[in-house]
Amino acid sequence: MRLLFLGDVVGRAGRAAVVGQLPGLVSRWALDFVVVNGENAAGGFGITEDIAQDLLDAGADVVTTGNHVWDQREALVFIERQPRLLRPLNYPAGTPGRGANLFVARNGARVLVINAMGRVFMEPLDDPFAAIEAALSACPLGEQADAVVIDFHAETTSEKQAVGFFVDGRASLVVGTHTHVPTADHRILPDGTAFMTDVGMCGDYESVIGMDRDEPLNRFLRRIPAGRFQPANGEATLSGVAVEIDETTGLARAVHPVRIGGRLSQIEPPFWA
Amino acid sequence: MRLLFLGDVVGRAGRAAVVGQLPGLVSRWALDFVVVNGENAAGGFGITEDIAQDLLDAGADVVTTGNHVWDQREALVFIERQPRLLRPLNYPAGTPGRGANLFVARNGARVLVINAMGRVFMEPLDDPFAAIEAALSACPLGEQADAVVIDFHAETTSEKQAVGFFVDGRASLVVGTHTHVPTADHRILPDGTAFMTDVGMCGDYESVIGMDRDEPLNRFLRRIPAGRFQPANGEATLSGVAVEIDETTGLARAVHPVRIGGRLSQIEPPFWA
Amino acid sequence: MRLLFLGDVVGRAGRAAVVGQLPGLVSRWALDFVVVNGENAAGGFGITEDIAQDLLDAGADVVTTGNHVWDQREALVFIERQPRLLRPLNYPAGTPGRGANLFVARNGARVLVINAMGRVFMEPLDDPFAAIEAALSACPLGEQADAVVIDFHAETTSEKQAVGFFVDGRASLVVGTHTHVPTADHRILPDGTAFMTDVGMCGDYESVIGMDRDEPLNRFLRRIPAGRFQPANGEATLSGVAVEIDETTGLARAVHPVRIGGRLSQIEPPFWA
Amino acid sequence: MRLLFLGDVVGRAGRAAVVGQLPGLVSRWALDFVVVNGENAAGGFGITEDIAQDLLDAGADVVTTGNHVWDQREALVFIERQPRLLRPLNYPAGTPGRGANLFVARNGARVLVINAMGRVFMEPLDDPFAAIEAALSACPLGEQADAVVIDFHAETTSEKQAVGFFVDGRASLVVGTHTHVPTADHRILPDGTAFMTDVGMCGDYESVIGMDRDEPLNRFLRRIPAGRFQPANGEATLSGVAVEIDETTGLARAVHPVRIGGRLSQIEPPFWA
Numbered sequence A, B, C, D: 001m002r003l004l005f006l007g008d009v010v011g012r013a014g015r016a017a018v019v020g021q022l023p024g025l026v027s028r029w030a031l032d033f034v035v036v037n038g039e040n041a042a043g044g045f046g047i048t049e050d051i052a053q054d055l056l057d058a059g060a061d062v063v064t065t066g067n068h069v070w071d072q073r074e075a076l077v078f079i080e081r082q083p084r085l086l087r088p089l090n091y092p093a094g095t096p097g098r099g100a101n102l103f104v105a106r107n108g109a110r111v112l113v114i115n116a117m118g119r120v121f122m123e124p125l126d127d128p129f130a131a132i133e134a135a136l137s138a139c140p141l142g143e144q145a146d147a148v149v150i151d152f153h154a155e156t157t158s159e160k161q162a163v164g165f166f167v168d169g170r171a172s173l174v175v176g177t178h179t180h181v182p183t184a185d186h187r188i189l190p191d192g193t194a195f196m197t198d199v200g201m202c203g204d205y206e207s208v209i210g211m212d213r214d215e216p217l218n219r220f221l222r223r224i225p226a227g228r229f230q231p232a233n234g235e236a237t238l239s240g241v242a243v244e245i246d247e248t249t250g251l252a253r254a255v256h257p258v259r260i261g262g263r264l265s266q267i268e269p270p271f272w273a
Ligand SMILES: [Fe+2]
Pocket: A008, A039, A040, A066, A178, A179, A180
């Protein structure tokens, strides 16, 4: 089973890359399932219903999010009628939308997608480890789920790696998101879960985490805002990770980064060539 | 001019990788200058005089550090007699040791090495941007320095990228350290400075940032320490970045990650093959 | 009904004040119930079984704690056999000890004591608001409980005040602890709950939050530890709050700070004179 | 010499208290010098030129600020023509306005006022201890200054107390601001500096730090903003500290809290009765 995960889509440049290239990848690589993190898709901050639909139309099966999920307030409403949009699982009880859901892939496999948020240097939400445990218990890999994908949106490498080991052997893939920079440590953990500390963003890398660099630099140097953060508008790099999942065990057989277009070194999964 | 930068050496496994492999790389690649971050070399926490000497003997011209620099208290003393060990520049006035220094490379080039620390989600030190500016002004690239290397030890990708753009065209290389995970965004910035958000660690990656995973996982799950952090002892990956520097301008001609041994995907600079 | 709450007991000086003065206050004021926060009682860090017993022997009915609860590791064990020692309620499921419990006061009243910890600028624990809600629902004021006391151990004034309003009318008293400085904003909230943002510490105030000032000052000035934190050993001020609780409603009729001995201005509840 | 310091003025209610009562206090107590922290005077966020003028007209000699100083962007401009408005001293070089200045009191005394900001759980600015040291050295008590007042705007009690001991004997008064809650630990430190960890706010205390409590409670409970923070509009408590300064030494002879109006217990300096 062929799964692609794309990191945080940032602004117009990021959306253009996804909309322009994902349909071709779905068919070229015969993808069974695609997850895209869309928390920065609307001008860098949040996501609208139209933009979520654009990402789904381009080939995403599920759109995950993170700390920016509610920046566009309409998300609080339309998330209730859009089961393919997830928000972090560990928001308080009563939060609109869902943090985990079961989907059917193109090959018929049942894929559990979990979106959770870290707490180190982030907002204080409920315990993500306990929340992930509960979601996995309700729908275990090899029983109700044929594959399990976890988007763990977090700041520190340590918390992300801890989640990887916590679910090793119980998930097909754990990816970190949020830092907007791809890491080079993709690998299969000892018990079969594919892991990558951060998949990076789909955005213009000639920037400070996807934003035009003037205002971030101004704030670091002067400590006084001079304007808003604006997404950088150069060509985006589509940044993500490709996983070949064993259909009997639901564990990873191969994992490889994907970087297409823009400023970063280009790379594609050799096993789908 | 050929420069190699290796990220945070973690514990015995990291030291074994550096001591075992760096001498061979220096000769195979005809390296002119080598910088190694050694802040976690002593059992994961700090550095001793003997260990610093081991890293220098293995081929490092300079050993940089970060927030763990003083974990072994002897560092406060021996740093005064070891000019090749740097501590973050932006500690208060009066701190033992130096945060920047000029060295002579094997090819005779004068290399300014600056070690500074970020402040976002880190300890509050003096402004690293102002400190770097002062160090660059005192010894500018193309005047007193033929090459400039900056080790910016910081948590967030945004602060590291801001430093990159801040000195673009005024340094040969800016690398981030501290997260212990290599990023895949190595590139040459518009005005000629090679950049990589984090070079990763020289340590065992089957771990939580180089540490045996039991205690980190215990703390995330139970929030109560059950013991000390211990470095993981599996085979380390030597993780760093290779830069080809133009000897007339001091700017980067090529940049490429290095990952040798251990669990990560293996990669070497094609331009030195 | 007469209730006294004393803030964080710090080290030997703090213990001496409690052991020396609390028995006299219990009899002089005819106290029905006494709660003492003991998280810093053992050398400034945590609490031992012997020290907990000393505080109970001196007249405390319950000893609450906070982020330092496990600093003395024996607390993980003896808390299981000491129901009068509470640890923050919002630790993960499975944590030793209890965060809330029902006690019988000298006047026969059933007193629910809840100890919870804030999350702003603190460790990430479970949601304290949800945890307090659950504890109150299980044992509501006016039903299973004749009085309810909440020790909310937190850094920021905003989170503490939010807890006050959250339970207003459902608790007899909400006090903040942790900053080691008494606030002067004791009052009865609109629906009858007595509130004080922080009750301060029982410790020597010629200090930095109860600790000898040399090492804290050293760390602020030099950013490098030069030794351990040691409790200051001058005469402690007993610092707390006195509440007169209506026995029919369980709400507060009067609230007043208590400060006896040491460096701070001296004050006692006029309504018990 | 008689000095009054009033804490953070919050919104319309806080301004009404200052404008309504300060003129009377100046004459009734024959005040020589008045400092008011105005960082929240404009709708809770920042200060405008008109509002600064209102506070000065009401009797303030100097208006200090804190982290909210630039929330009203006009402050970046008018601070340059208003030497009686201070911003934190430890902003980067080149920041508009001043962080310390010498003023002449009604009794002819030269008063150095320093406004600095802490770094623990605050924005990373330059070292406040070094900045205060430099300002004191440039204008020492007993030489160029007859009195020295320091408004240290900070979150933690420890950093504020450390500043107190750091300048003990070199300043007339150190007050903390920012938490919006008055502490009850006013005292004269061993070498003669009056100190109070926080003077509290001039605002409506039936609130969460001066703000209408609905939105703060909503955010703590749901973690999703539902609207803006609005200042609470009930009667404000004028909250501050009164200091009697020895005119020969410039050190404190007496210190006492001031709380007039609103919800808190009422208190006035007995030594000026
Ligand atoms: Fe993002």
